[in-house]
Amino acid sequence: MPLKTEPITINVGPQHPSTHGVFRMRVTFDGEEVIDVEPIFGYLHRGSEKLAESRTYTQIVTLTDRMDYVASMTSNLSFILSVEKLSGIDPSPRGVWLRMIAAELQRIASHLVATGFFLQDLGTLGTPLIYMMRERETILELFERLCGARITNSYMRPGGVFMDAPDDFWPALDRFLADMPHRIDEYEDLISGNEIVAVRCDGVAVVDSQTLIDASITGPMLRASGIDWDLRNRQPYEYYDRVKFNRPLATASDNYARYIVRIHEMRESLGIIRQCLEQIEPGPVRPESVPFLIRPPAGDSYVGTESPKGELGFYLVSDGGVAPYRCKVRAPSLINLTLLREMLIGDKLADLFVTFGSIDINMGEVDR
Amino acid sequence: MPDPFDSILYKYVYCTLSSTDDVACVGSGLFGGGLLPGGLEWLAYVLTAVTIVAVLINAILGGVLMMIWGERRLLGRFQGRTGPNRWGPFGLLTPIADAVKTMFKEDVMPTVSDRLVFTAAPILMLFPALLIYAVLPFGAGTWLADINVALLFIIAIGGANVLAIVAAALGSGNRYAMFSAMRSVAMLISYEIPLVISLIGVLMLSGSLSLVAIVNAQTLPFFIVQPLGFFVFLVASMAELNRTPFDVAEAESEIVAGYMTDYSSMKFGLFFLSEFAATIATSGVITAVFLGGWHGFDPIPSQLWFIGKMVAVLAVIVWVRASWPRLRIDQIMNFAWKALFELTLINLIVSGILLLIWPSPSTTELWYMAGINWGVFLASIYIFGKVLGPKHDPVKAGNIQPDVTLSDSDAPALPTGGGD
Numbered sequence: 001m002p003l004k005t006e007p008i009t010i011n012v013g014p015q016h017p018s019t020h021g022v023f024r025m026r027v028t029f030d031g032e033e034v035i036d037v038e039p040i041f042g043y044l045h046r047g048s049e050k051l052a053e054s055r056t057y058t059q060i061v062t063l064t065d066r067m068d069y070v071a072s073m074t075s076n077l078s079f080i081l082s083v084e085k086l087s088g089i090d091p092s093p094r095g096v097w098l099r100m101i102a103a104e105l106q107r108i109a110s111h112l113v114a115t116g117f118f119l120q121d122l123g124t125l126g127t128p129l130i131y132m133m134r135e136r137e138t139i140l141e142l143f144e145r146l147c148g149a150r151i152t153n154s155y156m157r158p159g160g161v162f163m164d165a166p167d168d169f170w171p172a173l174d175r176f177l178a179d180m181p182h183r184i185d186e187y188e189d190l191i192s193g194n195e196i197v198a199v200r201c202d203g204v205a206v207v208d209s210q211t212l213i214d215a216s217i218t219g220p221m222l223r224a225s226g227i228d229w230d231l232r233n234r235q236p237y238e239y240y241d242r243v244k245f246n247r248p249l250a251t252a253s254d255n256y257a258r259y260i261v262r263i264h265e266m267r268e269s270l271g272i273i274r275q276c277l278e279q280i281e282p283g284p285v286r287p288e289s290v291p292f293l294i295r296p297p298a299g300d301s302y303v304g305t306e307s308p309k310g311e312l313g314f315y316l317v318s319d320g321g322v323a324p325y326r327c328k329v330r331a332p333s334l335i336n337l338t339l340l341r342e343m344l345i346g347d348k349l350a351d352l353f354v355t356f357g358s359i360d361i362n363m364g365e366v367d368r
Numbered sequence: 369m370p371d372p373f374d375s376i377l378y379k380y381v382y383c384t385l386s387s388t389d390d391v392a393c394v395g396s397g398l399f400g401g402g403l404l405p406g407g408l409e410w411l412a413y414v415l416t417a418v419t420i421v422a423v424l425i426n427a428i429l430g431g432v433l434m435m436i437w438g439e440r441r442l443l444g445r446f447q448g449r450t451g452p453n454r455w456g457p458f459g460l461l462t463p464i465a466d467a468v469k470t471m472f473k474e475d476v477m478p479t480v481s482d483r484l485v486f487t488a489a490p491i492l493m494l495f496p497a498l499l500i501y502a503v504l505p506f507g508a509g510t511w512l513a514d515i516n517v518a519l520l521f522i523i524a525i526g527g528a529n530v531l532a533i534v535a536a537a538l539g540s541g542n543r544y545a546m547f548s549a550m551r552s553v554a555m556l557i558s559y560e561i562p563l564v565i566s567l568i569g570v571l572m573l574s575g576s577l578s579l580v581a582i583v584n585a586q587t588l589p590f591f592i593v594q595p596l597g598f599f600v601f602l603v604a605s606m607a608e609l610n611r612t613p614f615d616v617a618e619a620e621s622e623i624v625a626g627y628m629t630d631y632s633s634m635k636f637g638l639f640f641l642s643e644f645a646a647t648i649a650t651s652g653v654i655t656a657v658f659l660g661g662w663h664g665f666d667p668i669p670s671q672l673w674f675i676g677k678m679v680a681v682l683a684v685i686v687w688v689r690a691s692w693p694r695l696r697i698d699q700i701m702n703f704a705w706k707a708l709f710e711l712t713l714i715n716l717i718v719s720g721i722l723l724l725i726w727p728s729p730s731t732t733e734l735w736y737m738a739g740i741n742w743g744v745f746l747a748s749i750y751i752f753g754k755v756l757g758p759k760h761d762p763v764k765a766g767n768i769q770p771d772v773t774l775s776d777s778d779a780p781a782l783p784t785g786g787g788d
Contacts, residue, residue: 010543018621032547032697121621123694125612130447196613196693198758349547350622350696 007035014043018121018353021363025340025352032349037341044367052327057083057158057294060327064314065152067329068365070113073106073143074307075365076156081237081303082314083158087296092287093239095160097280100238101173102146102155104269104276108180109139110308111220111262111269114360118259119191121357122200128191135183138176145169158294160286173277180270188263201256205343205355209253215338219310221359224261225253231306243275255351258358293322302330309333309360329368333361376509381419386412420512424501432644433463438679439686446690467637475633478540486539490631490638493532496525497642500649505580507662507671518579519571522653523564526608529646530556533617533627536639540630548626551697552617555607558701559614562708563604569597569719570657573729579653583661588734591658595738595745596715598658600708602684605650607700610643612689616697651681707752718744 013024022043028036052060064079065072116132140150147155209225230247232240248264250257296318304313310332317326386409444451452459503518505511537549574585591598607614618626655677664673726733
């Protein structure tokens with residue numbers, strides 16, 4: 001006699017230990033197997049884009065902090081670059097180098113969070129996560145020296161940064177740069193060769209590169225499928241054309257590939273910071289000519305930047321006033337989510353959150 | 369039938385209470401013995417049992433509190449932090465504070481729950497864990513009962529907690545709990561088989577199912593003679609206990625807390641308690657069956673030897689928990705049926721052949737057996753790892769190409785986009 005079975009639907013989230021914020025999925029299971037997923041988001045919508053229309057350009061920097069709150073430096077940078085392009089401000093060299101150092105430190109911090117929570121979703125009892133949080137803490141302390149804030153930095157201004165790094169920042173950064181490669185080796189010792197990580201991640205949630213391109217997915221997720229697409233190289237902004245760095249690519253395009261690409265990118269970011277330290281020169285951190293209240297000429301601008309999660313860009317339209325007429329964010333977290341359903345269907349319940357964690361999203365940026 | 373007076377615990381309490389003229393009692397017991405008038409030996413018998421059970425249960429509770437503290441401290445060390453250290457010396461009073469907090473929490477019962485089953489499940493869960501302690505020999509002459517089928521008893525009792533998990537899931541009417549129950553039933557039933565077969569090698573060597581007899585037979589600890597059996601038993605009992613990497617029944621990153629999702633207050637506390645009590649009990653079984661039980665050298669008392677070995681096993685379990693992720697349920701089932709089951713069969717066959725050669729082995733012959741068994745152990749683990757393990761090279765698996773260097777001119781062309 002055949003057993004009668006029926007699919008079971010569960011609302012996973014918005015309150016769930018591993019949804020990385022207030023994200024909800026309505027998942028239909030056939031036994032352990034996922035047969036349908038409906039992502040539901042918007043719980044963290046604060047209307048940042050609309051709020052930007054009633055704030056001056058300097059004030060909007062604080063809004064960008066709160067979009068991707070684990071990578072606010074890169075959010076700052078992306079917005080500032082768009083403003084500089086809109087108003088034709090020429091940034092001062094020292095400011096640019098400082099911004100690059102901050103952005104690369106932020107990339108490491110963001111990848112640490114992404115990898116740590118990815119492994120937490122795999123079922124490790126916090127050990128890799130806490131190791132990675134320990135190093136992220138060092139980076140946050142560096143930020144604290146740099147600008148007084150740890151998470152919501154608001155460090156960058158049109159033309160450069162708002163203040164120079166204090167003297168005790170540089171030795172602390174040197175210590176971090178000397179220490180971090182060993183820490184990454186430590187993660188790799190613990191995780192990369194682990195058989196359980198291998199069987200859990202190899203060949204899970206594979207997406208072919210054409211599908212990724214068609215869905216306009218960017219960042220480590222795209223590079224894990226073998227596509228050499230990094231905006232720091234393709235459309236160099238800041239002084240990324242004056243530093244040399246490798247772009248780690250993986251071809252498997254599964255959860256393991258996404259993990260290993262992030263690990264290798266952290267090493268590359270360390271290299272970029274070292275080159276920045278060699279080339280940075282004394283000088284003003286922002287030009288005197290930049291007014292306090294910026295009134296860009298009427299027009300629009302967009303600068304795509306490589307945030308830790310993918311292409312982040314601010315499309316700004318100005319009507320000549322002190323506030324933008326329209327501000328639209330191209331948020332990688334939101335766009336990288338678009339393939340979630342295709343990636344999850346057919347996998348097991350246990351892989352649901354692993355795959356979700358491997359995408360590396362941030363709900364602050366998804367909902368804005 | 370073993371003599372109850374073999375247990376010094378029993379002898380001491382019984383002789384204090386009873387005024388029997390049994391020669392075994394002469395000179396033992398508190399206050400010269402004989403607190404109860406003659407003719408009440410049956411009452412002394414009952415009171416002895418009640419006293420020892422009360423002492424044992426309180427010892428278990430104390431042990432669980434110590435283990436909660438120890439596990440958190442140890443996990444803290446593994447993770448580069450301190451662990452609990454605020455309340456009492458070295459944070460020793462933290463679990464007591466936790467227990468008090470748990471007791472004072474509101475006892476929520478979901479409206480869709482089946483009240484009777486919901487309430488019975490934590491109790492059902494605790495009983496098997498406590499019953500295992502009845503037959504554990506904690507030291508020379510320190511046991512509650514030396515029954516001649518102790519090992520069979522432990523296996524039978526140990527399988528009973530599946531019932532409690534299913535009852536909790538059905539009673540709470542939660543879908544996460546149903547997932548958990550389905551997973552744990554499938555897993556526990558599969559792991560019972562290698563668990564039982566891995567013990568047969570020990571049975572053949574000791575010739576008895578009584579734990580006391582097994583400990584006495586270990587002139588050489590059986591984990592040296594039976595490495596394969598020890599390995600399989602350790603792994604299978606970690607699966608039985610729902611410990612990492614087999615903690616799919618309460619995988620907190622997947623199904624919240626599994627069958628415990630809807631439980632709060634002391635009902636949750638009982639689940640927690642029974643889980644830790646079962647872990648300690650299993651480490652006791654491993655100690656008795658494979659690590660030589662209470663055997664050690666003087667002047668350390670045998671009870672301390674037993675507890676020390678138990679703590680070592682617990683530390684290994686916590687170590688595994690601190691460093692490994694969780695397996696997926698289908699991989700867990702594959703592991704049970706494709707690896708552990710065959711390994712136990714290999715162990716059984718090799719042990720049988722060796723016992724045909726040396727029917728009643730002396731210590732020297734046990735060493736010969738150990739040598740052969742270790743060879744078989746290492747070879748079979750190597751072969752099984754090659755055949756069943758992941759074909760995984762961390763660099764090749766993702767086909768990482770870290771050496772793509774930057775230059776603006778020779779960036780390779782992108783694949784062109786889709787036609788639509």
